Amino acid sequence: MATCNTLILMLLGVACAGAEKLKCQGEGRFPNPNLCGAYYDCTPNNAGGYDMVKDDCRGFAYNSGARHCSEKLCETRIKRSVTSDNHPYSRMCEGLSDGFLCANCKTVVVCVKGQAFIRHCIDNFFCSELAQFGGGVCYPDHPAECKCVSPNDFRVDPYDPQRFFSCRDVGSKPTQYRCPEGMVFDETARECSANDLPPCSTSGTFAKSSNCSEYYTCIAVKNGWLQKHYICGAGTAYNAVTGTCENPCVLLECQNEGRFADPSSKHNYFECYMLGGKLKQLRYTCPETYRWEVLSPGVGKCVEDHGKDLTVRPYGECTMPKDLC
Numbered sequence: 517m518a519t520c521n522t523l524i525l526m527l528l529g530v531a532c533a534g535a536e537k538l539k540c541q542g543e544g545r546f547p548n549p550n551l552c553g554a555y556y557d558c559t560p561n562n563a564g565g566y567d568m569v570k571d572d573c574r575g576f577a578y579n580s581g582a583r584h585c586s587e588k589l590c591e592t593r594i595k596r597s598v599t600s601d602n603h604p605y606s607r608m609c610e611g612l613s614d615g616f617l618c619a620n621c622k623t624v625v626v627c628v629k630g631q632a633f634i635r636h637c638i639d640n641f642f643c644s645e646l647a648q649f650g651g652g653v654c655y656p657d658h659p660a661e662c663k664c665v666s667p668n669d670f671r672v673d674p675y676d677p678q679r680f681f682s683c684r685d686v687g688s689k690p691t692q693y694r695c696p697e698g699m700v701f702d703e704t705a706r707e708c709s710a711n712d713l714p715p716c717s718t719s720g721t722f723a724k725s726s727n728c729s730e731y732y733t734c735i736a737v738k739n740g741w742l743q744k745h746y747i748c749g750a751g752t753a754y755n756a757v758t759g760t761c762e763n764p765c766v767l768l769e770c771q772n773e774g775r776f777a778d779p780s781s782k783h784n785y786f787e788c789y790m791l792g793g794k795l796k797q798l799r800y801t802c803p804e805t806y807r808w809e810v811l812s813p814g815v816g817k818c819v820e821d822h823g824k825d826l827t828v829r830p831y832g833e834c835t836m837p838k839d840l841c
Contacts, residue, residue: 536549536550538550538556538568538570540556540558540565540566540567540568541558542558542566543558543559543560543566543648544557544558544583544648544649545557545558545583545648545649545650545653546558546580547578547580548570548572548578551572552577552578552590552591553572553573553574553575553576553577553578553585553590554570554571554572554573554578555570555571555572555573555578555580556568556569556570556571557569557571557649557653557654559641559653559654559655559656560656561656567656569654571626571635573585573586573590573626573628574626574628574631574633575589575590576588576589576590576628576629577589577590579614582614582650583616583649583650583651584614584615584616584627584650584651585614585626585627585628585629586614587613587614587628587629604632605619605623605625605632605634606630606631606632607746607761608625608627608632608747608748608749608761609625609627609630609631609632609749610630610760610761612627612749612751612752612761613627613629613630614627614628614629615627615650615651615749616645616649616650616651616652616653617645617651617652617749617750618643618644618645618652618675618750619634619643619675619676620643620673620675620676620679621637621642621643621661621662621673621674621675621679621681621690621692622636622637622642622643622662622692623635623636623637623643624636624637624643624652624653624654625652625749627749635654637654638654639689640656640657640689641654641655641656641657642654642655642657642658642659642662642663643655643662643675644658644659644662645750651750659674661674662674662681662690663687663690664681664683664684664685664686664687664688664689664690665683665686666683666686667683667684667685667686668683668684669682669683670682670683670701670703670706671683671690671703672700672701672702672703673701675747676747677700677701677711677747678694678695678699678700678701678745679692679693679694679695679701680693680694680695680701680703680708681693695708696708697744698710698711698713698743698744698745699711700745711745712724712726713732713743713745715741715743716734716741716743717734718734719734719735719736720733720734721733721734721754721759722734722756722833723753723754723756723831723833723834724745724754724834725833725834725835726834726835727834727835727837728753728754728764728780728831728834728835728836728837728840729747729748729752729753729754729761729837729840730745730746730747730748730754731745731746731748731754731761732744732745732746733746748761749761751763751840752764753831753834753836753837753840754831754834755830755831756828756829756830756831756832756833757828757829757830758830762830764779764780764830764831764836764840765840767779767830767831768780768786769797770786770788770795770796770797771788771795772788772795772814773788773789773790773795773814774787774788774813774814774815775787775788775814775815775816776788776810776814776816777808777810777816777829778799778808779829779830779831779832780829780830780831780832780834780836781829781832782807782808782821782827782829782832783801783802783806783807783808783821784799784800784801784802784808785799785800785802785808785816785818786798786799786800787799787800802818803818805820805821806818806819806820806821807819807820807821
């Protein structure tokens with residue numbers, strides 16, 4: 517009997533030794549070596565140490581190099597169904613299949629293979645997009661745009677203009693609100709107002725003309741139109757050709773030598789050439805009343821614009837934010 521007890525204790529000892537104890541050595545997002553797809557966030561606390569929050573990739577493996585969930589299934593989940601996504605936030609993951617985003621001050625969206633999963637931040641923690649975490653994370657007292665910095669104030673959510681919060685005092689807990697559909701919060705007027713989207717005249721999805729990072733849908737209903745406003749995830753813009761939020765900087769960078777159409781304007785084109793072993797880029801504008809016409813890949817010329825060019829350009833109907841690329 518004693519021999520059996522000793523054997524059991526030895527086996528338990530091996531099991532315990534095999535599980536690595538997690539410890540925060542610094543700030544950031546780290547893989548949990550004990551479980552496939554698991555990771556943990558280490559955020560600073562008032563005691564001079566770190567608070568640990570454990571999470572996982574909902575059945576998918578965690579990519580420690582890129583600091584986001586990957587599209588590789590964990591072996592334990594291959595024969596089981598993966599947790600279903602949160603559909604209200606699915607559009608945020610269209611241009612970022614895997615990553616961490618901020619939907620609003622209190623909500624982190626985890627994109628896994630194009631699906632959206634959410635995490636709500638606790639009191640005094642707000643969604644902040646930080647490089648050491650690979651994107652969105654619930655972080656203590658940051659960013660300042662999500663906090664109460666003035667008494668008796670109303671502030672718009674920096675991630676979602678449809679949301680806003682009120683502040684009773686400096687440092688008080690923000691009270692969250694949301695404007696009705698089709699409206700955004702105006703900090704100056706301190707009220708919800710109609711956004712600057714044009715009225716719907718045809719069904720479809722369209723980029724907001726003043727900002728390529730925003731778009732809206734128009735759906736015909738019995739008594740008119742149903743219009744909904746959306747915001748692309750960080751670092752992405754609405755591509756009118758593919759109908760998804762994508763990284764526009766890829767199309768604005770030289771991949772090969774030649775002359776290429778500017779995806780944001782029919783009047784412009786790029787010339788890409790090799791210099792010193794690196795591709796260089798120059799942007800040109802066709803003469804007034806002329807547009808760029810593509811003749812073949814990397815080849816084109818300026819031709820008279822008679823208004824007959826119906827080519828749909830990825831970002832041709834909207835203005836690209838200056839700090840995006």
